[in-house]
Amino acid sequence: xxxxxxxxxxxxxxxxxxxxxxxxxxxxxxxxxxxxxxxxxxxxxxxxxxxxxxxxxxxxxxxxxxxxxxxxxxxx
Numbered sequence: 255x256x257x258x259x260x261x262x263x264x265x266x267x268x269x270x271x272x273x274x275x276x277x278x279x280x281x282x283x284x285x286x287x288x289x290x291x292x293x294x295x296x297x298x299x300x301x302x303x304x305x306x307x308x309x310x311x312x313x314x315x316x317x318x319x320x321x322x323x324x325x326x327x328x329x330x
Contacts, residue, residue: 291297
Protein backbone atom coordinates (compact mmCIF):
# COMPACT_ATOMS: atom_id res chain seq x y z
CA UNK A 255 0.00 0.00 0.00
CA UNK A 256 1.36 3.42 -0.91
CA UNK A 257 2.04 6.18 1.59
CA UNK A 258 -0.71 8.32 0.07
CA UNK A 259 -3.23 5.51 0.39
CA UNK A 260 -2.21 4.94 4.01
CA UNK A 261 -2.67 8.65 4.70
CA UNK A 262 -6.12 8.63 3.09
CA UNK A 263 -7.15 5.67 5.25
CA UNK A 264 -6.58 7.68 8.44
CA UNK A 265 -9.52 9.26 10.21
CA UNK A 266 -10.01 12.99 9.49
CA UNK A 267 -8.79 13.93 12.99
CA UNK A 268 -5.67 11.81 12.53
CA UNK A 269 -4.98 13.41 9.14
CA UNK A 270 -5.25 16.86 10.72
CA UNK A 271 -2.85 15.74 13.45
CA UNK A 272 -0.34 14.43 10.92
CA UNK A 273 -0.60 17.62 8.88
CA UNK A 274 -0.13 19.87 11.89
CA UNK A 275 2.79 17.73 13.04
CA UNK A 276 4.51 18.14 9.67
CA UNK A 277 3.89 21.91 9.72
CA UNK A 278 5.32 22.15 13.24
CA UNK A 279 8.35 20.08 12.24
CA UNK A 280 9.00 22.40 9.30
CA UNK A 281 8.60 25.56 11.38
CA UNK A 282 10.95 24.26 14.08
CA UNK A 283 13.47 23.30 11.39
CA UNK A 284 13.36 26.79 9.92
CA UNK A 285 13.96 28.35 13.32
CA UNK A 286 16.79 26.02 14.30
CA UNK A 287 18.63 26.08 10.96
CA UNK A 288 19.74 29.71 11.40
CA UNK A 289 21.13 28.98 14.85
CA UNK A 290 22.91 25.87 13.58
CA UNK A 291 24.49 27.88 10.75
CA UNK A 292 25.96 30.34 13.21
CA UNK A 293 27.07 27.69 15.69
CA UNK A 294 28.93 25.57 13.13
CA UNK A 295 30.40 28.46 11.16
CA UNK A 296 28.37 27.84 8.01
CA UNK A 297 27.12 31.40 7.65
CA UNK A 298 27.90 32.73 4.14
CA UNK A 299 30.66 35.31 3.82
CA UNK A 300 30.45 38.49 1.77
CA UNK A 301 32.53 36.75 -0.93
CA UNK A 302 29.96 33.93 -1.07
CA UNK A 303 27.12 36.43 -1.38
CA UNK A 304 28.96 38.32 -4.15
CA UNK A 305 29.62 35.07 -6.06
CA UNK A 306 25.97 34.12 -5.79
CA UNK A 307 24.86 37.56 -6.99
CA UNK A 308 27.23 37.23 -9.97
CA UNK A 309 25.83 33.80 -10.88
CA UNK A 310 22.18 34.92 -10.76
CA UNK A 311 20.61 35.57 -14.17
CA UNK A 312 19.73 39.14 -15.08
CA UNK A 313 16.22 39.88 -16.28
CA UNK A 314 15.63 42.94 -18.41
CA UNK A 315 12.13 44.10 -19.29
CA UNK A 316 11.69 45.25 -22.88
CA UNK A 317 8.73 47.42 -23.78
CA UNK A 318 6.78 46.62 -26.91
CA UNK A 319 6.11 49.34 -29.39
CA UNK A 320 2.49 49.85 -30.42
CA UNK A 321 3.53 50.18 -34.05
CA UNK A 322 2.03 47.20 -35.89
CA UNK A 323 3.69 47.89 -39.23
CA UNK A 324 4.36 44.18 -39.84
CA UNK A 325 0.70 43.27 -39.47
CA UNK A 326 -0.64 46.12 -41.63
CA UNK A 327 1.68 45.39 -44.57
CA UNK A 328 0.62 41.73 -44.73
CA UNK A 329 -3.08 42.68 -44.99
CA UNK A 330 -2.64 44.67 -48.21
